[in-house]
Amino acid sequence: MLVLDGCILTASLFLAYVIRDRYLGSGGLNPISEYVWLLALMLPIWLVLARANGLTQVSSYRTPQRMLFLTVKVQALGALVLLSALYLLRAVEVSRLLMQTFLAVSTGALVVERLAIRYALRRRIKTAQMNGQRMLVVGPNATAARLCEQVLHSPHWGAHIIGFIVTPATTQTGLEYCGVPILGGLQDVPQLLDSQVLDEVVVADSRLDPDVVQALVDHCLTRGITYSTLVRMPSAERARHYAESLGGGLYSMALESTPPHSLQMAVKRAIDLAGALLGLILCGVAFVLIAPLVWIKSPGPIIFSQTRVGRNGRHFTLYKFRTMHVAADEQKQDLLAQNQMAGPLFKIRNDPRITGLGRFFRKIYLDELPQFWNVLKGDMSMVGTRPPTPDEVSQYSPRHRRRLSVRPGITGLWQCGGNGRVSNFEDIVRLDCDYIDRWSIWLDVKILLRTCFTIVKLAGQ
Numbered sequence: 001m002l003v004l005d006g007c008i009l010t011a012s013l014f015l016a017y018v019i020r021d022r023y024l025g026s027g028g029l030n031p032i033s034e035y036v037w038l039l040a041l042m043l044p045i046w047l048v049l050a051r052a053n054g055l056t057q058v059s060s061y062r063t064p065q066r067m068l069f070l071t072v073k074v075q076a077l078g079a080l081v082l083l084s085a086l087y088l089l090r091a092v093e094v095s096r097l098l099m100q101t102f103l104a105v106s107t108g109a110l111v112v113e114r115l116a117i118r119y120a121l122r123r124r125i126k127t128a129q130m131n132g133q134r135m136l137v138v139g140p141n142a143t144a145a146r147l148c149e150q151v152l153h154s155p156h157w158g159a160h161i162i163g164f165i166v167t168p169a170t171t172q173t174g175l176e177y178c179g180v181p182i183l184g185g186l187q188d189v190p191q192l193l194d195s196q197v198l199d200e201v202v203v204a205d206s207r208l209d210p211d212v213v214q215a216l217v218d219h220c221l222t223r224g225i226t227y228s229t230l231v232r233m234p235s236a237e238r239a240r241h242y243a244e245s246l247g248g249g250l251y252s253m254a255l256e257s258t259p260p261h262s263l264q265m266a267v268k269r270a271i272d273l274a275g276a277l278l279g280l281i282l283c284g285v286a287f288v289l290i291a292p293l294v295w296i297k298s299p300g301p302i303i304f305s306q307t308r309v310g311r312n313g314r315h316f317t318l319y320k321f322r323t324m325h326v327a328a329d330e331q332k333q334d335l336l337a338q339n340q341m342a343g344p345l346f347k348i349r350n351d352p353r354i355t356g357l358g359r360f361f362r363k364i365y366l367d368e369l370p371q372f373w374n375v376l377k378g379d380m381s382m383v384g385t386r387p388p389t390p391d392e393v394s395q396y397s398p399r400h401r402r403r404l405s406v407r408p409g410i411t412g413l414w415q416c417g418g419n420g421r422v423s424n425f426e427d428i429v430r431l432d433c434d435y436i437d438r439w440s441i442w443l444d445v446k447i448l449l450r451t452c453f454t455i456v457k458l459a460g461q
Contacts, residue, residue, distance in 0.1 A: 071111055
């Protein structure tokens with residue numbers, strides 16, 4: 001699907017060039033060779049977004065409404081990212097009308113492609129019902145019953161269970177199990193492989209003797225039949241399963257409740273690096289203006305550094321422009337009784353330790369510009385959870401520690417909504433866990449946009 005998407009996007013760009021050059025406007029476009037570089041920008045954006053939004057999964061094509069909604073969503077988001085990138089690159093030689101034509105052509109072409117994919121999938125299901133993957137399952141048990149259920153509800157697999165094989169560990173008696181016939185015991189497997197039309201042998205009984213398993217493998221591979229085994233993993237709300245080969249026939253099955261190390265995470269890191277480089281440029285300019293003001297208002301270090309806790313408990317040094325008096329840490333003990341946050345987080349609305357200039361810096365988040373260095377180093381991300389201090393973490397309960405399972409961020413759901421509105425630590429945990437559960441590139445983009453809007457709005461006040 002991704003390869004087909006790439007071909008269609010490439011063809012759409014060339015077709016848009018022809019339409020724009022011959023039928024729209026009065027010509028004046030550069031040679032087509034000077035626009036080929038746009039493909040290096042477009043293809044990663046569209047393909048990553050398509051994969052992230054589920055357009056490479058069969059489930060997205062079950063209804064035309066969901067399929068079309070996801071296609072339009074990817075187009076809108078891709079257009080936003082592409083046009084923003086062209087603006088930042090100052091690519092003035094790229095015709096706006098050309099880009100608009102490309103977006104219109106590619107939208108129509110991708111919609112036609114999605115409809116064709118859905119039609120092909122429906123045809124495949126009909127074909128599979130007549131001539132699909134035929135499986136023999138060893139071990140009628142709860143795991144095998146679950147497999148039967150999955151096969152029944154996943155017709156696009158094109159799979160059929162033709163029968164079960166009982167094992168010494170199974171006590172199943174009778175002629176059927178889950179409506180599927182029982183064809184015999186382990187001793188009958190070689191004869192069934194020779195007499196039946198079979199594509200795969202699936203072992204559902206994890207208690208089989210290793211020698212028996214090796215014999216089954218030899219029977220299958222000798223005849224060129226696929227051997228597979230089922231692994232039952234515990235289910236958990238909003239968690240994902242991942243398999244990884246460790247070599248030597250050893251595989252790891254993981255259950256993760258945090259975003260995986262995948263292509264989407266690579267894109268997130270690329271966004272972090274781009275944002276960090278841009279942010280550090282702004283930080284350098286701001287430092288020239290801010291440093292003298294900070295020193296005049298409160299002589300001492302310009303940059304404030306503090307130990308914070310990052311992903312899974314890693315400690316790192318966080319940097320900010322100093323907004324408090326130099327002796328602020330010593331004064332904290334005297335102010336604990338005024339804490340307005342319920343929980344381990346310390347926060348008071350009119351903190352006397354903050355200078356007048358520092359209050360303005362905090363209002364528009366100007367004090368956080370040095371944190372782009374933390375993002376560049378990999379300690380933090382552009383978007384994430386709030387980085388706590390070690391003394392705060394020491395008061396956490398186990399469920400609070402889940403907010404430490406991802407890199408902390410400069411901004412997040414709590415910050416972009418105006419962190420002064422939240423007065424309960426449990427609400428912060430809920431927002432952070434909600435971010436972890438719903439994480440996507442699109443969510444990060446929305447949070448960054450909302451943060452920018454919040455800063456502009458507060459600066460206007």
